[in-house]
Amino acid sequence: MTATQSNAPAWLLLTDGTLFKGKSFGAKGTAGGEICFNTGMTGYQEVFTDPSYTGQVLIMNNAYVGNYGVKEGDVESDSIKIAGLICKNISHRYSRMVANDSLEDYCIKNNLVAIYDVDTRSLVQHIRSKGAMNCIISTELMDERSLETALAKVPDMAGLELSSQVSTKEPYTVGDSKAAIRIAVMDFGVKINILNCMVERGAYVKVFPAKTGIDELKAFEPNGYFISNGPGDPASMDYAVKTVKAILAEGKPFFGICLGHQLLARANDIRTFKMHHGHRGLNHPVKNLITGKSEITTQNHGFGVDPEAVKNCADVEITHVNLNDGSIEGIRMKNKPAFSVQYHPEATPGPHDSRYLFDDFIRLIENIADYSSPGL
């Protein structure tokens, strides 16, 4: 108990009636969304600012967050994107010398409602067995009836389209405009470091709003297309599937991450589905079936690609699988230079094991003939 530590109460209610009474942290108010959990032990700032988390109330499984404060630049977008935060312990004070601010101030500035002193472990176990569901955190509605009413208004994640909310409103470019490699990025909620990973490898990228048509993309004269990660249900994004189909028709190198992976699947008439409780963390094992090597990956997805449908699709083959549950982690098209992964090779936070995928993408652009080589 320190001078800065708040003992103001906060409540957390789940749609199945589970109620946790904890303490308030960050902004005061009420926040709802779909509950999910992340098992990562580092990188909370990067996670909170990841646009793919839009609409999600996040449990951090790690015993602590906030210990090392926040630092300018350790972000994946311009603001906090999670809808709410649930923790066991939050550090009100931090020690990192190169940090700029405390997590608490950062949350207040970003209007993030958070609750701590919750038995997050039993909550995670509950979600693990009951599946993802909606929840609400409040520092002002201190009776179950009004919490229930507010919770009922939180939209269902299945069928929800969120990408157009978080996508850039105007196109913008990153990198050297004279570069030989030009990549058109479809922004469905792109993480900053994905762009960095391409720019670092000598690419000039132009980032387009979610609903940009193929003609505008073509006008950039890209020699590769990148389809980004993002929040929401891919099944609700027919507009994006249409764009992806048009891009694939171009026959140029194509790389998709996370939502981009799901959209590549859907463009090949492969079904996507809502997972029981998703994969979120920095320790998910993935095997590359082409090279036989394995990698530890960063993951953040609540929807997946149907394995049966992939196997039945003549044009697509599986390149990566999850070693824990056998779920589809990567696919490529047999007849086109297009590939995608469900996980996050750009990491941030997380291990850098999979950064080779960006090298592969760049090599694919530089010399399309290498497409069927191992490693892709």
Add this chain to the structure above:
Amino acid sequence: MPRDLSIKSVLIIGSGPIIIGQACEFDYSGSQAARSLREEGIKVILINSNPATIMTDPIMADRVYLLPLTVESIEQILEENDIDAVLPTMGGQTALNLAKEADELGIWERFNVRLIGVDIKAIDKAEDRELFRKWMIELNVPVAEARTANSLLEGKEFAQEIGLPIVIRPSFTLGGTGGGFVMHKEELDAALERGLTASPIHEVLVERAVLGWKEFELELLRDMNDNVVIICTVENFDPMGIHTGDSITVAPAMTLSDTAFQLMRNTAIMMMRDLGNFAGGCNVQFALNPETEEIIAIEINPRVSRSSALASKATGYPIAKIAAKLAIGYALDELKNQITQTTSAYFEPALDYVIVKMPRWNFDKFKGADDTLGLQMKSVGEVMAIGRTFPEALQKACQSLENNATGLSFISTSRMRPEELIDSLKRPTWDRIFRIKEAMAAGVSIKTIRELTQIDRWFLYQVQDIVNMEVEIRKYKHLEKLPDTLLYDAKQMGFSDEQIAELVKDCTAEEVYEHRKSLGIKRVFKMVDTCSAEFEAKTPYYYSTFEKEATHNTINVPVVANESILSGKKKIIVLGSGPNRIGQGIEFDYCCTHGLMAIRECGYEAIMVNCNPETVSTDFDIADKLYFEPVYWEHLWEIIEHERPDGVIVQLGGQTALKLAKRLHEKGIKIIGTSFDSMDIAEDRGRFSDTLKELGIPYPNYGTAYTTDEAIEVAKEVGYPVLVRPSYVLGGQRMRIVINDEELEKSVVSLLKHLPGNKILIDHFLDRCQEAEVDAICDGEDVHIMGIMEHIEPAGIHSGDSHAVLPAFNLTPLIVEEMSDIAKKIAKQLHIKGLINIQFAIKDSKVYVIEANPRASRTTPFIAKAYGIPYLNIATKVMLGETKLKDLKLTQKLEGFAVKEPVFSFNKFPNVNKELGPEMKSTGEAIRFIKNLRDPWFRTLYKERSMHLSK
């Protein structure tokens, strides 16, 4: 790649006797490796000279060699067995060095044995500081700036270039001998001289001291396919400058951003891949500059280590077990996570709790030792604590230490003034964490403490929170007035009931417990599952914490905080012995492991309680249920209240476990085996002497005293020389032999100063007598003498420090017979059910009883090994009433004699008097078999038996 089927038999090399810096963690790793290989149908042959280990037990390997760790022994083993491969990474630096020596002599090649789990060329690069430095520079990994100097002048020049502070590391000396820090210009010349002289080649490394940088350790595993995972990242609470074995360490890393962590992860993986071609475990240490977050590599160890044992216990991921599988060709991605059994072994564990490891020192045993912590490890054991908050884990670690700490409030008799505290913080000592807390409580600022200790502020904030909580609690002078929420918060921060009682001052710990129980503030048990609850785990590895339950309004299956589900089976709890220390070590881990197995064989559920991460008995699959908790009354009692066991075994966990018998008895908990009353007779000097008198058994004259005057009176009665000691001690702590009033007064004064109010025992010391000890099992009716060990050195040297021979070699058959008879009489009289150890003195052909220990002793494992009889298994079954001695036919197989050799770690304490006396100083032991008494080694030993005796 599936496993290499050409490997059918493997030799595992152990680490030998316990010394400071190489302790029972290697028994843990070796045992795991042996079990892991045998699971695969591989024949395991094992060599280790340490008889107290579980790895050398017949249950662990197909063939065990209790031989000295020499190339001659290796040759003998290779001649007698068809061995395909040798695994030298499980036995610390000792095993690696032996493997290297054998390699240089071409022994492996000659016998066509493959080295697995290691690349022999990698050993030098990892061990030789200069080679390591050059290799790092090649790899473009930053290291501390350093130059090699061969003269005083060169050294001074380099020191000037690099700038103070510097570290001086002499080349080719063991364990940092002759090295040290130079903080000020005036110290430079002397330090350089010392270092150059210490080095056999007159060479020192002059290195920039990165004092105050943060220190981290990463535990890695790598397979044949070059897949690498980081199992655990450990952060040192104490910054660079203090050996990691002497640092308080924390997992997961508490103050690392993802950017800083990934830099370390990438660097560590690159280093391990470049080090050589091997599959197995590896440990990499880094220092991080908190101002810039640049990192430098400190060292790499291509083997399992003390840290990997800790990491295994901290995460639940069995590093040694998996490393052994990788060594025989498996890839990580084809193995299963041993904890979940459903997910992959290729992953990086996620933790949802905090681990704090705290070292345990024994400076009291080494008079004159420099107790400043530094580059050289000085601790003899460690504890690990698990909590859901950092303060909870920290305070649980303090409660585990068994040094009267009730939490982070050390009951010290020497309260310091703030100025003294500030002064004391300048020098890192074993009790620094307690001093920091005292200083904060006295109002010293975090800024000042940070400047003095260089400890990361985040940790200091946590200590501050503990101090603030104390202040808050103290405001309420009555227990009933303490707000429920505050009490709950305090418990979440790891405050013991005893601490709370001390703070409110109007109640006992017991009352605090009853009060909070009535409020529903009770421990819940959570699982260590490697995955932060993401997947279901069935491994019954638990720790306690405090959590508020959720409430529910509509669902049928509630969210439950407690994960330790009761089985409904008959169950027995085994109490462990806490941290290793001189006088109580690895032998009790051996005893507990066997006890647990025997309990399971009898159809009971076996439950283990201990807090020592180096032990085999706390491995996740030895007991049916493991509570990794302090062996501290409050924690134990809540486990008992939850489990409702059929009984508790206190005989196997040394004095630590035995001490808890009284309270268990008072609470009506059944003690399995010998009753509390019988144990008390053996432990209570007065009651024991009365019993001996009744039985007509001689014992040295003795008396008890509380003051110096009384002591002098008693000494006069019993006659000088006398042995002075406090009652209830371990390993002869503060025991002295004195010959006159003056000496007596001095030792009594010193004793009362350190242990105020303690009863003092004064025994007549049987000068120049012979000593022997007997270990026996009794089932209440029959007594079986397990063994009689005769000490080589005369009385006056603690039994743990003397060489001892099994069976007796110099005592007459009559005396041996008499000792057996006496042991039988005592065992029956005390209604011993289980084990007893009796110490004898023999003078002028008369046998005296010195003491009796109604429990497993240091020598129990030794005798079991030497005679090849599973004595601990039998003893446990006798305690449970499942076995009667008369139904057993026990054949003691021993040709010749088995000699117990004590091993000391004096080289860690250069200024300490190496004389031996009634206080135990050895850290470990070895076993040596001799065919007969003409053995040249034995003859020399026997001739020199009186050389180390102090007055």
